[in-house]
Amino acid sequence: MSPRAERSMVDRAEFTSYYGRPILKEPAWKQPDVPLYLFLGGLAGSSASMSLLAELTGRPKLAHVAKLAAAGGASASVVALVHDLGKPTRFLHMLRVFKPTSPLSVGSWILAPFSGVAAVSAASAVTGVLPGIGRLAGIAAGLLGPAMCTYTAVLLSDTATPSWHAAHGDLPILFAGSALTSGAGVALLAAPASETGPVVRAALVGTAAELIATHRLETGLGLVSEPYRTGRAGRLLKAARALTAVGAGLSLAARRSRPAAVAGGVAFLAAGLCTRFGVYQAGVESAKDPKYVVIPQRARMAERDSS
Template sequence: MSEARVTREGLEGVHPGREARFGNGLDNGLDGEAALAGRRQRERRMVPQAEFTSYYGRPVLKVPAWEARDIAGYMFLGGLAGAGSTLAAAAQLTGRPGTARALKLSSLGAISLSTVALVHDLGRPARFLNMLRVAKPTSPMSVGSWLLAGYGPAAGLAAASAATGLLPRLGTTATLAAGGLGPAIATYTGVLLADTAVPAWHEGHRELPYVFAASAATAAAGMALLAGPRGENGPARRVAALATGAELLALRSMVISAGHAGEPYRTGRPGRLLTTARRLAVLGTAGAALFGGRSRAAAALSGAALVAASAATRFAIFHAGIASARDPKYTVLPQRLRLRATSVRPGGDGAGADGGAGPVPGPEAAG
């Protein structure tokens, strides 16, 4: 109990530090406010960072049951084949028969292996044939199946004519047909991935087809340098430089536009693969530009680096998508941000109808 008393001379019997004070020991005025702010700051630091989990620790989305060897390989080989056929048609029309022949043969081999990978993933060849029973323009898978059905025979006829020298007119027609379908073959898998609910693929859906187009052109230019004559590789070197630059820009734009869902592209296995792809692409382009026109060996090594860079890009994109599907935060965070954006008042002050940020769903709302 306090023994302080008020006398004519003032307050007596005061024991500093032992008297009860108002406000839990905080003095009134600026000193008290500063002390209260410091205490609140310390309390905020003690709050643990929120962790995004789902019921029983299971992913919010069903993770695609795809094998990287099958699906990522299928996407890479399809891109190499499609872009290779387009470059083969351009080489034939510009009087470069050696490059055209090499690209026709490599495109046939790539699309054959791509089809094998797809059928292996489907389990039975009949499942691919069943996809041709209907034509659905709004389905990337249906469109892709019909594209493969038309492109494969054209690429086969073009390669057979180039290898044997028989039926040159039919071979030219098939070359032009395969070259016309080539861009769609190279990019439709990007549209297919972007059409899924996998966060790393869907959040970057605007840029993903462009990434696939540039990556396919990089691989085709690399194949032209690797398998074509040195005296005819001038256009291939220029295509390699343009495609590499476009691929790096499109990748950067995709990762940025994906927001939180773009994080898997920078970490773990996908991050390492993309770093490797960038280095190989830059080295291959520089080697082709500096030495590809003077040395057959330099052209071949540069071409191999470009092909490997394209493959690393496709596998990185595949693994980033799988990683984003396994972690619930890449599904929950974009949904919360979209919900907050739709709850903003017309005045644009960032507040919901109740003056806050609007309701925020839990992980169960994303299921």
């Protein structure tokens, strides 16, 4: 005789917490300050590396545009961060120590010197003063560029916010790809078409990395992928994918059509903004709902007990 099926005598439990409060606090960083800081830092980093490579390959006008973009993006990124902190002295206090185990400390020590050398490089390029020092500053900024593109992803994934923490292997790839396309967007807008061939190739690489990483975020993290697919974050990331694809398509025609280059550049920059705001919003939503903490935690405990 087959055993009788068990029937639940109580309703399925809802995931709540004491007094209706979330288990985790929402990220205390302000919007739009921090998403803009994430976007501008990535744009600045990729532009600095692009400038260095442009100089090495004999593309002076592209190098000039990229130097200005690196300095402008870094300066605006610092302004956004300081506005979020509330007082300029708080940023200076972050530089009093260097703690290799802290992504925030390491990030501060990437942002501060990068902003300085990028500004020196751009100032020398514009004024023609101290070209040797300007060249050395440009090399330093170019070498720091990849770290500028990705350290903010490490900073987010080092938090307890579920959808950020679970994405520690994918967020750096997404931010690097998005930084490449954002830097390419500025170059397509302002550099002559005769020098943007490598920019288009870099943009296509960034597009591939961004689309693959976004797909991973939306499907490969189990339950905590849900905030990346739903609500405001889902709409922003969907728009980012579409804009990135449009930018990539238009960039292929950039050397033959100035309107295509401008439209492609705008699409890439808009995609970068949508990506950063979407990722930030997904983290906020995952911190609000207790299920994104409780269910993955129980799954990890069950897996550990069964092994």
